[in-house]
Each structure stands twice: as structure tokens, then as C-alpha cells.
Amino acid sequence: MTQPGHKIVMGVTGSIAATKSVELARLLAGACHDLHIIQTEASRHFVGEAALAAASGHPVASDLFDSSDTFAHLELARADLLVVAPATANTIAKMAAGMADNLLLATYLAAECPAIIYPAMNHRMWNHAAVRENVRLLGQRGVTVVPPETGELACGETGAGRLPEPAAIFCRIQELLGEKITGDLAGMRLLVTAGATREPIDAVRFISNRSSGKMGFAIAEAAYMRGAAVILIAANCSLPRRPGIRYVDVSTAAGLMAALESDIDNCDVLIMAAAVSDYMVSGKQTMGKLERKSKINLQLEKTDDIVSRLGMNNTSGLKVGFAAEYGRDKLERARQKLRQKKLDMIVFNDISRSDIGFESDENEITILTGSGRDVFVGKTSKAECAHRILDLVAAKG
Ligand SMILES: Cc1cc2nc3c(=O)[nH]c(=O)nc-3n(C[C@H](O)[C@H](O)[C@H](O)COP(=O)(O)O)c2cc1C
Incomplete structure (x- = not known):
């Protein structure tokens, strides 16, 4: 290296x-x-x-x-x-x-x-x-x-x-030691998203999910060590930061979208590991704190789909998505996402398991590629999962 x-x-x-x-x-x-x-x-x-x-x-x-x-x-x-x-x-x-x-x-x-x-x-x-x-x-x-x-x-x-x-x-x-890090991703520009977006309900409450950002951070670090120039868009992550990686902090799905928009044209590979909220609260949010009542109705509307909103179907870079699925046909649903969103790869993980995935330091993943060749990575550290994903990125890039 x-x-x-x-x-x-x-x-x-x-x-x-x-x-x-x-x-x-x-x-x-x-x-x-x-x-x-x-x-x-x-x-x-x-x-x-x-x-x-x-x-x-x-x-x-x-x-x-x-x-x-x-x-x-x-x-x-x-x-x-x-x-x-x-x-x-x-x-x-x-x-x-x-x-x-x-x-x-x-x-x-x-x-x-x-x-x-x-x-x-x-x-x-x-x-x-x-x-x-x-x-x-x-x-x-x-x-x-x-x-x-x-x-x-x-x-x-x-x-x-x-x-x-x-x-x-x-x-x-x-x-x-003044070492220039070189590796199989040298010269590649990676844009990685990580964490969980927060959609405000009022000034203190929000809708979010359990994603800690550990998987995206592991990918960014592994890519940096393999020589890539890395930008990490971090949605509400309180994880240690590394010298050499550029971090862009965002909070909401809209913020993440804006950050992506400004950097998408400068990347060769986009890896979307952030768990972006599917819904946000409709209308204008109260700036203060909603009063405590016996019942409250929140109307939710869909957030924009990142891939279609950014017109990424037309960009030439490699696109890797994540599919956190559970229940029957989970793998098939991930495969559908891969096709519908025209991604080059999708990383499937089973969120019905409590020992891997969200907040954990370990994961078990299946990487689905357009070619139909699935790569299964048994339960291991997120750092190792990151390297296995990047092996395929290096091979395709
Ligand atoms: C289970 C266990 C964990 C320990 N972890 C630490 C530790 O993380 N940091 C530390 O300063 N000492 C730790 N100690 C104490 C050191 O092992 C002890 O001070 C020892 O003399 C250090 O010797 P060394 O500095 O020559 O390696 C731990 C001791 C035990 C029994």
C-alpha cells in the first residue's frame, strides 16, 4: 500500500x-x-x-x-x-x-x-x-x-x-512518517453518506431512525486507507473523525440532498450508507415546543427520493446503495431496489437481527451486483465489510 x-x-x-x-x-x-x-x-x-x-x-x-x-x-x-x-x-x-x-x-x-x-x-x-x-x-x-x-x-x-x-x-x-497513502483506490474520488437524518416535529423533537453511521464511517476510513479522496456526508453522527477525510455535517434529508448536490459532480463513486428518513412532517413546523396534549395528529409526507431527485440515473459514476430489509422476500426486495434505482450495487442487511447492523460494530451483508453475482460476507466487523464492498468497487471502477 x-x-x-x-x-x-x-x-x-x-x-x-x-x-x-x-x-x-x-x-x-x-x-x-x-x-x-x-x-x-x-x-x-x-x-x-x-x-x-x-x-x-x-x-x-x-x-x-x-x-x-x-x-x-x-x-x-x-x-x-x-x-x-x-x-x-x-x-x-x-x-x-x-x-x-x-x-x-x-x-x-x-x-x-x-x-x-x-x-x-x-x-x-x-x-x-x-x-x-x-x-x-x-x-x-x-x-x-x-x-x-x-x-x-x-x-x-x-x-x-x-x-x-x-x-x-x-x-x-x-x-x-510523511507517507503518502497509495492503494488500489488511489486517484478515485468517493462520496459517502452515513448516519440517520432527522426530520423536525418542533424545535426539540424529531423523527429519525437507529442508524449510528458506523458502517458509512468504516467505508470512508477504509477507502481513505486504500488511497481514495473521500468526502463523508455525516447525518447526525457522533463518531470519531479522522484526519485526511473531509466531513460535511447535515441534519435533515433535505440537508443531505443539498450536500450531495454540491459534491456529486466531483465524485467517481457514490456510496449511500445513510438511513434517510422516508417521511417528514407536512407543512410548517412549530419553532417552539408543541404543547403536551392527550392526542396529537402529525401528518407525514414522503421525502424526496435521492436517486431520482438528483437525476443520478444519468450520471456516469458508480453508485452503491444500502437496503435494510426484514421479513419474507427481504433479499428479493433489495434486488428490486437495485433494478428500480439503477444502482451498480446494493448492500443488503437484515434488520430483523439484533446482533448486527444498527449501532453494532459488526454486520453481516450480502452485496448484490448488477451482474447477478451475490457476495455474502458473514458476520464480521464493519471495517471488514467495508473492505469487501470496496474490493468490488475497485474491481468495477
Ligand atoms: C482486566 C485488567 C484490565 C486492565 N486494563 C488497563 C488499561 O486499560 N489501562 C491501564 O493503564 N492499565 C490497565 N490495567 C492495569 C495494568 O495491566 C497494570 O498496571 C500493569 O502493571 C501494566 O503493566 P505494563 O505497563 O508494564 O504493561 C488492567 C488490569 C487488569 C487486571
């Missing part, structure tokens, strides 16, 4: 988020970097050495006193970049204190290259004055500290402490 050559040392420490390190290692090694992983003793409770070695393409180092390689820490320190992801409160404290009682810490002290760390921990740990002070100190000494994301944590609590997704860390590292 990118020019060969950077030697990256990646420290993996004892956070529950260490499971994500395997995916990050796969991305970095896949981009032809010479990746060497140092695992702390505590991290072994969360991620296996074999998985990290397989993903990085090198044996994992962990022993400071390895008799076969006495000065391993000095050799490892001759890197282009040191990444610690995830970085525990413990390792951060030891880095700040200049301690060197394991291979990762000794390597950090001996390294003269840039260092980037990704703290990940419970939100109360992250907010502790000692952790904040250590992070500040490391920042002052030139270490790039990427703050954790806010969201649901592995312990079940909510707050700041989550390790960002491997794709986001990968993009940041590539940028730091």
Missing part, C-alpha cells in the same frame, strides 16, 4: 485494549513497514505473542535480558518511530520517570526518533492528577500523546479512555 522502508517499534502494554494491537500491526506491516513489536509482561494477559508475531512478520521481543540478543534495546532504539499503543498508566508513569526496568522502557530511553503514545485506561485513571501530570511531562519532552476517545469502556463504564480504532492510529502514523 505504501513505499517500503520505515522501521517502526511498537510497544504493546497491559491494557485490555491490547487486543486491538494485532489489527494495528497488520495494517502497519501491510503498508510495508519494518515493524518490531515489544510486549510488556502484563500485556501477555490480553494478547498472545503468536498473534502479534504473525501480524508484524517478526518475532515479538519482550525480554530485556535475552542472552541471544544482549543489546536488543539499543538495536531496537535505532528506529524511525516508536509507537506505544495502548499505553498503560503504569508505562506512562515509568516513561515520565525515566525508568528502564523492561525492554520497552529501555528502548524508549535509548531511542532518538519521534515517539507517539496512545494512552488507554479507565476514565477515572485517565483523569487522575498523576496520570495527567505524567502525560503533560511527556508532551513537554516532545512525545506525541494522542488522548483517548470517549465512549463505552471495556469495564462497562462510559468516559474518556478508549483506544482509537486501529485504522485511525494507522492513518496518524502514516501522516507522522
Whole structure:
């Protein structure tokens, strides 16, 4: 995916988020970097050495006193970049204190290259004055500290402490190394929609749906990593944003339409993953708040169909739609949509299942193509689904 050559040392420490390190290692090694992983003793409770070695393409180092390689820490320190992801409160404290009682810490002290760390921990740990002070100190000494994301944590609590997704860390590292990301979508311009539109009832209430935008965001990120220029039209999404992707925020179906209209001519591929409201409230909405009554009648009217409104049947770019269906004949209904809307592909997902789709990090999809060849992608991460959709886009584009 990118020019060969950077030697990256990646420290993996004892956070529950260490499971994500395997995916990050796969991305970095896949981009032809010479990746060497140092695992702390505590991290072994969360991620296996074999998985990290397989993903990085090198044996994992962990022993400071390895008799076969006495000065391993000095050799490892001759890197282009040191990444610690995830970085525990413990390792951060030891880095700040200049301690060197394991291979990762000794390597950090001996390294003269840039260092980037990704703290990940419970939100109360992250907010502790000692952790904040250590992070500040490391920042002052030139270490790039990427703050954790806010969201649901592995312990079940909510707050700041989550390790960002491997794709986001990968993009940041590539940028730091000054790498131009190239791939099979290089030169392609993708326009992606994501999220759920909101149709106002009054100033505080609205009609919407359960789409979180995760699928569209996953597609945008995957396309960016594969070299595409990506614009993401986000309808009410509170998901982390990535450098390198242009985000356009919209709220209503009409807003989404306007955003599409202004960018449609500048794209080669349109992927419509947003769940656009089929109905909006008729007439002029009350600007204030409707009074609470025992009954209230709302008259709804259909929103414009995006494909016909934008005259997209006539545009030359590749068009990919989504069909969230349930009940009998669900696949057949998706197939009808593909034909009626003259799309090149439609991604079907079964919304009767609670373990996939809306709000979930996983999906199970069937990609219907005009050629009649269906591609089934069994239950997997939305990132993987995104790549499978883009494989077909790359093949057609
Ligand atoms: C289930 C479990 C999860 C943990 N998750 C984290 C975490 O996310 N972040 C953190 O800073 N420490 C976490 N810890 C504590 C560290 O594993 C512990 O401080 C350890 O000494 C870190 O060692 P290391 O920094 O050398 O890897 C966790 C401990 C347990 C038992």
C-alpha cells in the first residue's frame, strides 16, 4: 500500500485494549513497514505473542535480558518511530520517570526518533492528577500523546479512555512518517453518506431512525486507507473523525440532498450508507415546543427520493446503495431496489437481527451486483465489510 522502508517499534502494554494491537500491526506491516513489536509482561494477559508475531512478520521481543540478543534495546532504539499503543498508566508513569526496568522502557530511553503514545485506561485513571501530570511531562519532552476517545469502556463504564480504532492510529502514523497513502483506490474520488437524518416535529423533537453511521464511517476510513479522496456526508453522527477525510455535517434529508448536490459532480463513486428518513412532517413546523396534549395528529409526507431527485440515473459514476430489509422476500426486495434505482450495487442487511447492523460494530451483508453475482460476507466487523464492498468497487471502477 505504501513505499517500503520505515522501521517502526511498537510497544504493546497491559491494557485490555491490547487486543486491538494485532489489527494495528497488520495494517502497519501491510503498508510495508519494518515493524518490531515489544510486549510488556502484563500485556501477555490480553494478547498472545503468536498473534502479534504473525501480524508484524517478526518475532515479538519482550525480554530485556535475552542472552541471544544482549543489546536488543539499543538495536531496537535505532528506529524511525516508536509507537506505544495502548499505553498503560503504569508505562506512562515509568516513561515520565525515566525508568528502564523492561525492554520497552529501555528502548524508549535509548531511542532518538519521534515517539507517539496512545494512552488507554479507565476514565477515572485517565483523569487522575498523576496520570495527567505524567502525560503533560511527556508532551513537554516532545512525545506525541494522542488522548483517548470517549465512549463505552471495556469495564462497562462510559468516559474518556478508549483506544482509537486501529485504522485511525494507522492513518496518524502514516501522516507522522510523511507517507503518502497509495492503494488500489488511489486517484478515485468517493462520496459517502452515513448516519440517520432527522426530520423536525418542533424545535426539540424529531423523527429519525437507529442508524449510528458506523458502517458509512468504516467505508470512508477504509477507502481513505486504500488511497481514495473521500468526502463523508455525516447525518447526525457522533463518531470519531479522522484526519485526511473531509466531513460535511447535515441534519435533515433535505440537508443531505443539498450536500450531495454540491459534491456529486466531483465524485467517481457514490456510496449511500445513510438511513434517510422516508417521511417528514407536512407543512410548517412549530419553532417552539408543541404543547403536551392527550392526542396529537402529525401528518407525514414522503421525502424526496435521492436517486431520482438528483437525476443520478444519468450520471456516469458508480453508485452503491444500502437496503435494510426484514421479513419474507427481504433479499428479493433489495434486488428490486437495485433494478428500480439503477444502482451498480446494493448492500443488503437484515434488520430483523439484533446482533448486527444498527449501532453494532459488526454486520453481516450480502452485496448484490448488477451482474447477478451475490457476495455474502458473514458476520464480521464493519471495517471488514467495508473492505469487501470496496474490493468490488475497485474491481468495477
Ligand atoms: C482486566 C485488567 C484490565 C486492565 N486494563 C488497563 C488499561 O486499560 N489501562 C491501564 O493503564 N492499565 C490497565 N490495567 C492495569 C495494568 O495491566 C497494570 O498496571 C500493569 O502493571 C501494566 O503493566 P505494563 O505497563 O508494564 O504493561 C488492567 C488490569 C487488569 C487486571
